[in-house]
Amino acid sequence: MERAARIEAAGGHVIHMEVGQPAAPAPTTAREAARRALDHGRIGYTTALGIPSLRARIARHYGDTYGVDLDPGRVVVTTGSSSGFLLTFLAQFEPGDRVAIANPGYPPYRHILTALGCEPVLIETDAASRWVITPEALIEAHRRTPLKGVLVASPANPTGTMMRPEALAELVHTAEEHGIRFISDEIYHGLDYAFPASTAAAISPHATIIHSFSKYFCMTGWRVGWMVMPQPLVRAVERLQQNLMISVPTLSQIAAEAAFDGASEMEGVKHGYEENRLILTQGLPLAGLPEFLPVDGAFYLYADVSRFTDDSAAFARRLLDEAHVAATPGVDFDPHRGHHYLRLSYAGAPAEMRVAVERIGAFLRKG
Ligand SMILES: Cc1ncc(COP(=O)(O)O)c(C=O)c1O
DSSP: OHHHHHHHHTTOOOEEOSOOSOSSOSOHHHHHHHHHHHHHOOOOOOOTTOOHHHHHHHHHHHHHHHOOOOOGGGEEEESHHHHHHHHHHHHHOOTTOEEEEEESOOHHHHHHHHHTTOEEEEEEOOGGGTTSOOHHHHHHHHHHSOOSEEEEESSOTTTOOOOOHHHHHHHHHHHHHTTOEEEEEOTTTTOBOSSOOOOGGGTOTTSEEEEESSSTTOOGGGOOEEEEOOGGGHHHHHHHHHHHTSSOOHHHHHHHHHHGGGHHHHHHHHHHHHHHHHHHHHHHHHHTOOOBOOOOBTTEEEEEOTTTOSOHHHHHHHHHHHHOEEOEEGGGTOTTTGGGEEEEEOOSOHHHHHHHHHHHHHHHHHO
């Protein structure tokens, strides 16, 4: 990003496909609600679990979206999903506990676990498993040394790949049969194109759901998310949040509740991603980049660049310097095979995506 900024400072036009955040602002309804609250005056603490009407609105979202009747008492508002990981790991795991995560995957999973003294166990995924953790792989890892938990994301970062509903259900059931706690990162729900994303909340009341207003609702900087906790863990999380954070920023909670009323605006943003997805999935093979993982959801395309390089970081640097396209090298997400992959984020404007395809094509042809 620094290198891209230097190119821009010198007058270059960089297409940003490295950052994993929407270009659009929060829904108008959210911004208006925040403005009204500011004019009203006092922004105090809220209760540790979050503003009750927001928790109720989130619970209603599960009924509206997935047909799940959810007790608002299980909803915990968090400071982005990031603090949700911290709270739920603290509530469920002890130092030394082993927690399975998919490789490639979102790096903070393993970093937060390591910071808490837990051991992240990377389970390799590949085309044969459709890039997700299978029940067999989970059991095999558990047999080697017992696991306390497993965390999956669907749609996932960096792959943009989703778990099919039956794959998710089988994994939840397998985990529970073996006493392994299930955590489902559903932060990219709403941004599903290949088939509808299913929630682990519909499969088991014992699963923990992590979610956020950052992605679908374009509210990264507002730092507000939520969890759906198994009932017996709510009190532990309440105590942790009260002591660690007191409460989630009030203005952001107020905006988040109103964000649900801006869903039609956000559907428009989603249609833009869908257009981008089409431009890339049709254009990149013609441009010379035909190998990528299933582009199911979120706004990521994870491309195999092994025919061009054994060093994705150097490749990304050259792509930026020579073609002015910024992308993220796979080594950020996969310590083992990431040197052969590149993540392209398509959260930008469709016109930019077309230029990106042209530039990538010219860059690859040049060699
Ligand atoms: C898979 C995944 N989970 C969680 C997060 C954290 O997001 P936030 O803390 O903004 O909710 C991100 C951010 O990029 C992500 O990609």
